[in-house]
Amino acid sequence: MKIKIIFLGTGSSIPTKTRNHVSIWLSYKDENILIDCGEGTQRQIRISNLNPCKITRLLLTHLHGDHVFGIPGLIHTLSLNNYTKTLYIYGPQGTKNFIKKILELFTEKEKIKTEIKEVNGKFLETEDFKISAIRLEHNTPCNGYIFEEKNKIRINKEKLKKLKIPNTPEIKKLLKGKDIKINNITLKAKELTYLQKGKKISFIFDTKACPNSIKLAKNSDLTIAEATFSFKENKDLAKKYFHLTAEEAARIAKKGKSKKLILIHLSQRYEYKEDLILKEAKKIFPNTEIAKDFLKIEI
Numbered sequence: 001m002k003i004k005i006i007f008l009g010t011g012s013s014i015p016t017k018t019r020n021h022v023s024i025w026l027s028y029k030d031e032n033i034l035i036d037c038g039e040g041t042q043r044q045i046r047i048s049n050l051n052p053c054k055i056t057r058l059l060l061t062h063l064h065g066d067h068v069f070g071i072p073g074l075i076h077t078l079s080l081n082n083y084t085k086t087l088y089i090y091g092p093q094g095t096k097n098f099i100k101k102i103l104e105l106f107t108e109k110e111k112i113k114t115e116i117k118e119v120n121g122k123f124l125e126t127e128d129f130k131i132s133a134i135r136l137e138h139n140t141p142c143n144g145y146i147f148e149e150k151n152k153i154r155i156n157k158e159k160l161k162k163l164k165i166p167n168t169p170e171i172k173k174l175l176k177g178k179d180i181k182i183n184n185i186t187l188k189a190k191e192l193t194y195l196q197k198g199k200k201i202s203f204i205f206d207t208k209a210c211p212n213s214i215k216l217a218k219n220s221d222l223t224i225a226e227a228t229f230s231f232k233e234n235k236d237l238a239k240k241y242f243h244l245t246a247e248e249a250a251r252i253a254k255k256g257k258s259k260k261l262i263l264i265h266l267s268q269r270y271e272y273k274e275d276l277i278l279k280e281a282k283k284i285f286p287n288t289e290i291a292k293d294f295l296k297i298e299i
Helices: 041-047 071-080 095-106 157-162 169-176 211-217 231-240 246-255 274-282
Strands: 004-009 023-028 031-035 057-059 086-091 113-118 121-125 129-135 143-149 152-155 180-182 185-187 193-196 200-204 222-226 261-264 288-290 296-298
Touching: 004 041, 023 041, 023 143, 041 071, 071 095, 086 095, 095 113, 129 211, 143 211, 152 169, 169 180, 200 211, 211 222, 211 246, 222 246, 231 246, 231 274, 246 261, 246 274, 261 274, 274 288
Parallel strands: 031 057, 057 086, 086 113, 200 222, 222 261, 261 288
Antiparallel strands: 004 023, 004 296, 023 031, 121 129, 129 143, 143 200, 152 193, 180 185
16 A cells, blocks of 8 residues: 655745645545644645545644644634544644644634644554654654554465465465465465565654654655755754754664655755755765655655
């Protein structure tokens, strides 16, 4: 099953002509998870031909305006469109009080159902995936997140086809490690099944370089990280405001042995100098790209 990701917003604290405030839409099976919800996110959702009423969960990295100012509008829209699900909202310390105030101030009379949790460590696990939060080092409580698909035992259909085995319910027993017999042919689970390793995606927004950022990126198929500043030009600003430079994001991906790095949250000062950010990162971690608004990828 593919994990689909749409970058709804890839800018920093001040939006530009080409970059909206940060928000990412992740789709997997019946789940549609929004990671952060900057101002204008619901319009980005419409432009992307997505249905906001399909959102199942909202993950907040932290409560700075460029990551959360879109929440009142989104909840208003869900309310007006008769959103019938429970919207599960997760975030760092302070999230419950913040969302409570939004619901009190902005929600229509027909309030949507919400469940709000302040999370750390693994906080959600289903049959197919799990999500964990890891604390980052920003100037306000901040979480990084890991979306991890579980490993699956799969049947080698090509081998079954060569053996001319009919498709029967008995075959499913192979997935449980049981040998079976069909048409006087013994089918061994070890020979006819294989392990399909699950995908891992890490989200590292708004933090200074720290051990937990490497922990998040560890063995990820994809690391999505902020690169607010250039190390060469603005390393002092990055340090002052607890942000990553492109070089630092690349080092995190390299040390974490991530397979791919996508950079977001670029400062407005790089609106016409994105190559500076990209070159800086690629020198350290070659498999890097910069996301633009509405970029769609599947892994």
